[in-house]
Amino acid sequence: GAVVSQHPSWVICKSGTSVKIECRSLDFQATTMFWYRQFPKQSLMLMATSNEGSKATYEQGVEKDKFLINHASLTLSTLTVTSAHPEDSSFYICSARGGEAEKLFFGSGTQLSVL
């Protein structure tokens, strides 16, 4: 099946710094990518929808200036958590739609810990 690569798998940073997470579709072109966050023992919460070459669409309550999303090509989307704070610590997951039958494939996730 199609593969979505997410990097890094985990990151620890100091409060106030910015962190970039990459999401790549390795063997298919993804016109749309999605970013989720997940807190322990909770479901995935959609943060934003990212379309190649255009601005991301953010879900209600998600700060677009804090969570910068760039979808520069059909195989790469990035999420930058700016001026991270401890409450931003979470598991971030990207997904891309494409490949066979337009299924949705997920990255392996990034565990962000802000000290």
Place this chain on the structure above:
Amino acid sequence: LAKTTQPISMDSYEGQEVNITCSHNNIATNDYITWYQQFPSQGPRFIIQGYKTKVTNEVASLFIPADRKSSTLSLPRVSLSDTAVYYCLVAPGMDSSYKLIFGSGTRLLVRP
């Protein structure tokens, strides 16, 4: 957006068949039903997708009645490694911009 309802948790034992039912009363004509499996600290993994009747692959079967208002994921002879959270989602099959909203999922615990 079709809302889905699943049991919060289920327990089973190794070797048993597990059936997880999902309700989606407001499913639209062009919606497909997809099930994902998620292990802790990993992204969800695609299990199976269907539109109607029965679909079977190497890991599971998906049963969808004629009215499509529910679906049942069947896992034959579960093992300890099947302990995970299972999510049922409905969405248009070929709309690449359609966003998938996750419900609470079903936390399956397989005991030895």
